[in-house]
Amino acid sequence: MAGCPIGGLPGFGKHGQEENDMQNSKYITVLVPGGLLDLGKVEAISLVAGKYDLTCYLTSAQNLRLLGASDDNLEEIKGALAGLGLIVKEPGRFPKPRICFGMPYCNLGLVDTFALSDRIWSRFGGRTGVKPKLKIALSGCPASCAGSMLVDIGIIATRNGFDMYAGGKGGALPKIGKLIARGLTEEEAVDLVGELVDYHASKTGKKQRMAKLIDEPDFPKRITS
Ligand code: SF4
Numbered sequence: 001m002a003g004c005p006i007g008g009l010p011g012f013g014k015h016g017q018e019e020n021d022m023q024n025s026k027y028i029t030v031l032v033p034g035g036l037l038d039l040g041k042v043e044a045i046s047l048v049a050g051k052y053d054l055t056c057y058l059t060s061a062q063n064l065r066l067l068g069a070s071d072d073n074l075e076e077i078k079g080a081l082a083g084l085g086l087i088v089k090e091p092g093r094f095p096k097p098r099i100c101f102g103m104p105y106c107n108l109g110l111v112d113t114f115a116l117s118d119r120i121w122s123r124f125g126g127r128t129g130v131k132p133k134l135k136i137a138l139s140g141c142p143a144s145c146a147g148s149m150l151v152d153i154g155i156i157a158t159r160n161g162f163d164m165y166a167g168g169k170g171g172a173l174p175k176i177g178k179l180i181a182r183g184l185t186e187e188e189a190v191d192l193v194g195e196l197v198d199y200h201a202s203k204t205g206k207k208q209r210m211a212k213l214i215d216e217p218d219f220p221k222r223i224t225s
Contacts, residue, residue, distance in 0.1 A: 026069040027057075028077055029089035031096050033125070034117040035062035044084035052077050061135070062098050063089065087125075094127040094197070095134050098147070102140025102157070109140040111157040111186075120190055124197065132207035134200055135169075136193065149177045152210035153196050155189055162189040166196060166221070167214035175211050180221035195220045 030045065037045075045064065049056060052073055054066040069077050078088045087093075097120055100106065102113030117138055135151040141158070147170075148154030154165035154177050161183035168177025181192055196210070199220050203213050213219060 024068045024070050026071060026074050028066045028069060028074065028081065029059065030064045030066065030081060031087040031089050031093070032063050033087075033096050033121045034099060034114045035101075036114065037064070041086060044081070044086055048077060048080050048084065051080070060098075061096070063096070091132065092128045092130055094121075094124045094130050095136050096121060096125070097136040097138045097155075098151070099138040100140050100145040106140060108143060109157075110159065111140050113138055113140045113146075113157075116155075116186060116190075119186070120193060123190060124194060127197070129201065130197060131201050131204040133209050134197065150174060151177070152200070153193060155193070158183070161185060164189060164192055164222075166219075167209075167211040169209050169211050178214055178221075180214075180219075180223065182223055184222070192220065192222070 032041075045056065045066070048054070049066055052066075052069065054068045054077070057065040057067055059065050066077070066081075081088050097117050099113040099117045101109075103109030103111055120136075120138070134153070136153045136155075137146040137148040137151040138155045139146040139148045139157065142156055142163075144154075144156055148156045148168075149165050150168040150170050152166060152168065154168055156163045156165070162181075162185070163179060164181040164184065165177030166180045167175060169175050181189075184192065200208070200210060200213065203216070
């Protein structure tokens with residue numbers, strides 16, 4: 001197996017392969033800002049996946065997970081990916097927003113979601129010390145294809161500016177986020193993302209979903225719903 005083929009997934013091996021599958025059950029997640037993979041990134045990932053016999057899996061957060069690593073080569077693979085300019089997910093990294101493809105590709109799109117995602121990533125992507133369990137999504141219109149109401153921080157473009165939701169989550173006990181701001185400018189929406197991430201960090205020990213914090217009296221919201 002080389003590159004990113006379908007099949008041959010770790011854990012789904014033929015008889016007699018179980019032990020090998022267990023050894024190769026480690027993975028590395030490559031962050032893909034905006035869900036965009038240019039040709040250079042595709043080639044870099046293909047090179048590393050081919051060399052280490054890894055399989056590519058697309059995550060629901062629009063990242064790329066390389067399956068089939070082992071304790072023996074995990075750090076080496078991370079180094080190879082970083083050396084090729086790819087961003088490897090590590091604890092404390094800012095959570096890259098999941099986005100819909102918005103304007104100009106979707107005829108309902110009200111904003112260029114790639115550009116706004118870039119803006120958020122440029123401003124916050126270098127942050128460290130971000131607490132786990134924080135997810136951000138950005139949708140280019142109220143149809144909310146990126147699932148903005150089902151994440152910790154959700155942004156939705158409307159004809160009257162950006163609405164923001166917080167405290168949504170999926171999982172076994174899903175929750176719809178609460179509307180915390182309405183009709184923001186892009187600048188205000190980006191500022192509020194920063195405020196929310198800071199608030200989450202200040203109130204969280206190891207890890208925590210925003211849903212647990214949303215009813216705190218000092219929660220950073222622009223409207224009371
Ligand atoms: S949320 Fe709106 S703009 Fe984004 S993909 Fe869905 S319909 Fe299109």
